[in-house]
């Protein structure tokens with residue numbers, strides 16, 4: 356594994372899960388592996404968990420970390436052959452190559468534009484960085500994927516599942532802002548690496564791209580989907596069909612305590628940040644079955660397992 360951009364970059368998920376288990380018990384066991392190595396974290400949009408957990412993971416491995424916000428005042432050009440006489444100050448070709456002079460690993464966080472589906476689904480910012488950088492790239496959430504989150508979700512489910520084949524339900528939930536499909540796409544991509552019973556439930560019009568839902572059960576009746584579920588994973592996303600649009604803010608889709616009674620005493624999961632009493636009722640997120648805080652804690656564990664693997668490969 357050189358880059359960590361999607362699940363496809365991981366050679367053995369099982370081996371990485373074993374490594375993560377050991378990191379969770381002893382986070383400082385590899386504190387020398389990143390000595391004199393630097394991680395640069397680039398943020399094109401804001402982040403609480405990804406920023407802090409990746410930084411913590413790198414520090415636990417003995418790395419130096421340099422975060423940089425690129426959200427304002429740093430227009431990067433991604434098109435080739437453009438006459439750069441407008442507002443873009445620098446081309447990704449130079450930017451990625453230059454950052455590679457200072458960094459041993461580069462992490463990148465971007466947000467989908469939610470206007471041009473083809474452009475977002477080409478995942479251009481992260482792919483161009485990977486093409487133009489001479490060091491490994493880690494996806495800190497791209498336009499269409501959030502693999503550090505989904506790997507964490509898999510790790511969290513693995514540590515709580517009581518049966519070999521738990522029923523895992525990804526449910527759409529309302530949100531006042533148009534959000535990307537990245538978390539949902541990646542969640543399906545990682546869950547499909549398992550043997551779990553996987554069900555996706557959402558209102559009509561919120562169908563995700565077929566590349567991610569192939570082989571999944573889609574159930575438009577949320578209550579039916581919840582029946583006997585072992586894990587309820589809530590997430591909002593804007594429409595993929597009517598790209599970037601909010602089609603429904605139907606509060607009927609909020610995860611409530613009453614709906615949770617339909618499940619097999621399911622655990623509640625969400626990647627956070629979450630809008631309380633819009634996505635999920637207080638009674639559910641505050642219940643003993645809610646895993647959201649441990650899930651967020653596990654982000655640092657998974658980031659460390661990923662960085663450790665990349666550092667080992669740099670040496671090899």
Ligand code: AN0
Nearest residue numbers: 534535537538626627628
């Ligand atoms: C973001 C999203 O859905 O992509 C980040 C989630 C990790 N969510 C919000 O901005 C609420």
Ligand code: CP
Nearest residue numbers: 402403404405626627
């Ligand atoms: N879950 C997640 O990635 O959170 P942040 O947006 O705070 O990084």
